[in-house]
Amino acid sequence: MIIQVGGSRAGNLGARASDGAIHVDINGAAPVVTQMTPMAFDRIWVSATVLPNGEVLMTGGSAYDNQLQDTALTAEMWNPTTKTFRPLASTPIARMYHSTSLLLPDATVLIGGGGAPGPLINLNAEIYSPPYLFDANGNAAARLTIGRSTSREDYNHLSNISWTGAGTVAKAAMIRTGAVTHSNDMEQRFIPLNFVVRGNTVDVRMPANANLAPPGYYHIFLLNAAGVPSVSKIVSLGVAREKNxxxxxxxxxxxxSLVSPDGRHKLTFQADGNLALYTGNNQAIWASGTFNKGGVKAVMQADGNLVIYNQANQALWSSGTFGAQFAGGKLVLQNDSNLVIYKDGKAYWASNTCCR
Structure with a gap:
């Protein structure tokens, strides 16, 4: 879904600005445009910023093109469920032409600039803290903290992310990092992510393809049941990963699965919970022996240990390579059919299935 708000009326910059809003459903064979309840203020050069909870923050603008006339000093929030706007806090500073609004990793919003070449030349900026960052008493809300995660993600990749903090993970979302000019950020997109919580880790499935999320840099946020977002981890999506x-x-x-570079060997985490290595003739040459024991994932941990876990996040099998000397190790499926854990080019564990 796409939303469009404010701006000039019929392209006439001399006329009073619009308070209108539409949403465009692009999921069907043809786009469907629907009028929404308008904003409380007429806004040209309004900045719209997508937030981690899926809401959209509207800031700045005025009733006439870059003029201090009926300036919109009160922010508004659009709710994707009700498709309506509600008023928020106000600022004494008018933000108009050339203004910027940018989501930051801590889930606040940087709002700055605007007014040039006149009637203002704002060389200042403000930080807006959305309501989700506060509890009912106005104190800072408890939030989750993302721990271990990778900085590069490929499409449809399952990423294992550790977390700590109050509550549990209730939502995971990916938001494109901002690139704003003239109050517009054409690359903004909010992508809810499928996930499964397993103790203090969460398995998050990346978007399936570039049609859903073009390659580039994204925030990943974890939100608790109260809707409070974590500080994000920024990842590069769509960077080609080594499939082995x-x-x-x-x-x-x-x-x-992992697949050897020559395509002859495959390591698969099977539906029965077994991690098995197959040769080109579909012959199993190594397995973890965890079939029908409730295994749900195999994780290459940051401590260098390859571990198979069940739904309760209990270890069923491991390579036994945990500790400082193994930290940062990676698992490699080689063309010689051997499965090896390396750190800094040195092998620390192997399936001993070479040359099959």
Missing amino acids: VLLPGDALSGGD
Whole structure:
């Protein structure tokens, strides 16, 4: 869904600005445009910023093109469920032409500039803290903290992310990092992510393809049941990954595989919970022996240990390579059919299935 708000009326910059809002459903064969309840203020050069909870913050603008006439000093929030706006806090500073509004990793919003070449030349900025960052008493709300995660993600990849903090993970979302000019950020997009919580880790499935999320940099936020977002981790999405390597923090779940560079060997986490290595003739040459024991994922941990966990996040099998000397190790499926854990080029564990 796309939303469009404010701006000039019929392209006439000399006329009074619009308070209108529409949403465009692009999920069907043809786009469907629907009028929404308007904003409380007429706004041209309004900045719209997508937030981690899926709401959209509206700031700045005025009733006439870059003029201090009926300036919109009160922010408004659009709710994707009700498709309506509600008023928020106000600012004494008018933000108009050339203004910027940018989501920051801590889930606040940087709002700055605006007014040039006149009637204002704002060389200042403000930080707006959305309501989700406060509890009912106005104090800072308890939030989750993202721990271990990878900085590179590929499409449809299952990423294992550790977390701490109050409550549990109730929502995971990906938001494109901002690139704002003239109150517009055409690359903004909010992508809810499928996830499964397993103790103090969460398995998060990346978007399936570039049609859903073009390659680039994204925030990943975890939100608790109260809707409070974590500080984000910024990842690069769409960077080609080696299909035969499991990096620290990577995971395999039901049906996921590593494939050797020559395509002859495959390591698969099977639906029965077994991690099995097959040769080109579909012969199993190594397995973890965890079939029908409730295994749900195999994780290459940051401490260098390859571990198979059940739904309760209990370890069923491991390579036994945990500790400082193994930290940062990666799992590699080689063309010689050997499965090896390396750190800094040195092998610390192997399936001993070479040359099959």
